[in-house]
Amino acid sequence: MNSETELPFDYRIVRSRKRRTASLMIDKGRVEVRVPALADECWIDDWVRSKVDWVLPRLQRQTQALEQRGIDIRQGGRFFVNGRELELQWSRGRQSSVEVDDYRIEVRLSARVRRAESEAVREQLQQWMAQQAEQRLVPLCQALGRELGLKPSAVRIKNYRRKWGQCDTRGVITLNWRILHLDPALQRYILVHELCHLKEMNHSSAFWRLVSAHCPEYRESRRLLTETYPYLIW
Ligand SMILES: [Zn+2]
Incomplete structure (x- = not known):
């Protein structure tokens, strides 16, 4: 039976022939319901209603995070570097550049840029973050590796939208440049996490013991x- 009241959120239905049961996902402030291919609309609606108490607090937490930490590419918008909130400004100049002080991040767009300014600024900031990550995150990871006695065969920078980093079986650590948005303590946790995978290629209890030895506050960091x-979705 459908009740009269409207649900306090929208959701997207994803049908799949392989699926036999329903499941709910809250991702980036959006609710997704995954159901078997032939699931009945009314049944889905009732089922989602039965999960409201589970969905709402999680959805609110995600929405709040977006309000507090969303990166906002417009004049006077918000940007984050090393966990610090900065005001974004841009202007035209002869050469493109990015400058940061304690309160502001200023992008100079080349006068030659013809596209929508906000798109050009977005791209310039992403390139700048990736360069900064090469210059700062790579040596930081190598130094931390020496300190912990865990030596990666290489450290690389990449753009990921779903993870902060990874460590492969050849001992190559790949770090998301978006790590530079984070507070330094969180940056360190991610580096320690990936370095520990050089010894434990899994998330076993032995792995977490190793992480905890080098980063005792890892639970809070997670x-x-x-x-x-x-920070992953701009
Ligand atoms: Zn891991």
């Missing part, structure tokens, strides 16, 4: 990282 997803 919790805080769940609130930083807005």
